[in-house]
Amino acid sequence: MGSFRKIIHVDMDAFFASVEQLDNPDLRGKPVAVGGNEVRGVVAAASYEAREYGVRSAMSGKMAALKCPHLIFVKPRFERYKEVSNQIREIFFEYTDLVEPLSLDEAFLDVTENKFGNPSASLLAQEIRDKIKATTGLNASAGISYNKFLAKTASDINKPNGQAVILPKEAEAFLEKMPIEKFFGIGAVTAEKMKKLGIHQGKDLKEYSLQFLTKRFGKSGLHFFNIVRGIHNSEVQPHRERKSLSAESTFENDLLNQDELVSALKKIFQELVRRMERTKIQGRTVTLKIKYKDFSLQTRSKSFEQFPNQDKIWETVIELLNQTPLTMAVRLFGIGVSNLNILEDRALYGKQLWLDFEE
Incomplete structure (x- = not known):
């Protein structure tokens, strides 16, 4: 790639569901949903067998069960997923120190200068995937390119259990053909706005000036202008600062009775305390997250000059309630702390901030 950087994006295939199938042979080859159930909750991950029926992460358990009547729901085991994630992370560090975790199941690696002196990012990606398989029994996919956006895009091309390369000379032609909703940073709402303007593929987006895109889409206009031309200069950042620590739970039945609400909050608070003690994290801002039965979301926060102790956090949670x-x-409560006492080099798990827990 000449003077270009060499970036690998490694993405585990159906990670949570694959771990469950690995640990429980009875689940292999069957449609599995991690999280939620037939009545409540949200699917955190779906096996490839479940995806064939249209089951997806973030889908309600009720909808997932309608799409796949023989879907098997299993409770999430985040400690187990973190354990496997750490094994995978160690493999990454065998090749480069420039590792940027995005979540438990994906990361960017800058292998321009790597510990093996191997000039082929594609061969390194294959080696890494083989080592992940040998170590954990799980499949990973990978994308290779000269920037993070294209590497992440490439990792989806041959999923599951495959890899793809987008070379600098191929990038613009590839992006011109790509559906607009596949572009990083273009969500469903923005994609719909673009389609109303006649923007369906990269080549359509490319026809609009920076001035037009900035006027129509604000600051994001520059991002859209650049990425369709294969320009994305963000470096792999090995130290990601954790912004918050939290716990949340979706209830079996919607709650409105004050005693039930407080009881539910108490269990979530106890889980948050366990996580704070384990990670030695404190936070000066306490946030209560409330999701109502109509799925509307509300957050209430209070900040302090000093780090509040456990009693003060609980008192604040009730005050916010x-x-x-x-x-x-209410169908869901979450309690979180932010404005933390940790520095960047104590970062943990990227953007995965709100974690469900099971009682």
Whole structure:
């Protein structure tokens, strides 16, 4: 790639579901959903067998069960996923110190200068995937290119259990053919806005000036202008600062009774305390997250000059709960702390901030 950087994006295939199938042979070859159930909750991950029926992560358990009546729901085991994730992370560090985790199951690696002196990023990606398979029994896919956006795009091309390369000379032609909703940073709402303008593929987006895109899409306009031309200069950042620590739970039944609400919050608070003690993390801002039965979301926060102790955090949670009367039943609570006492080199797991837990 000449003077270009060599970036690998490694993405585990159906990670949570694959770990469950690995640990429980009875689940192999069957449609599995991690998280939620037939009545409540949200699917955190779906096996490839479940995806064939249209089951996807972030889908309600109820909808998933309708799409796949013989879907097997299993409870998430985040400690186990973290354990496997750490094994995979160690493999990455055998090749380069420039590792940027995005979540438990994916990361960017800058292998321009690597510990084996191997000039082929493709061969390194294959080696890494083989080592992950040998060590954990799980499949990974990989994308290779000269920037993070294209590497992440490439990792989807031959999923599952495959890899693809987008070379600098191929990038613009590849992006011109790519559906607009596949571009990083273009979500469903933005994609719909673009389609109304006649923008369906990269080549359509390329026809619009920076001035037009900035006027129509604000600061994101520059990002859209650049990525369709294969320009994405963000470096692999090995130290990611954790922004918050939290715990949340979706209830079997919607709650409105004050005693039930407080009891539910107490269990979530106890889980948060366990996580704070384990990670030695403290935070000066306490946040209560409330999702109502109509799926509307509200957050209430309070900040302190000093790090509040456990008693003060609990007192604040109750204060936030009672700040404004609840007019609708609650389906989910979350409690989090932010403005943390940790530095970048103590970063843990990237963007995965709100984790469900099972009682």
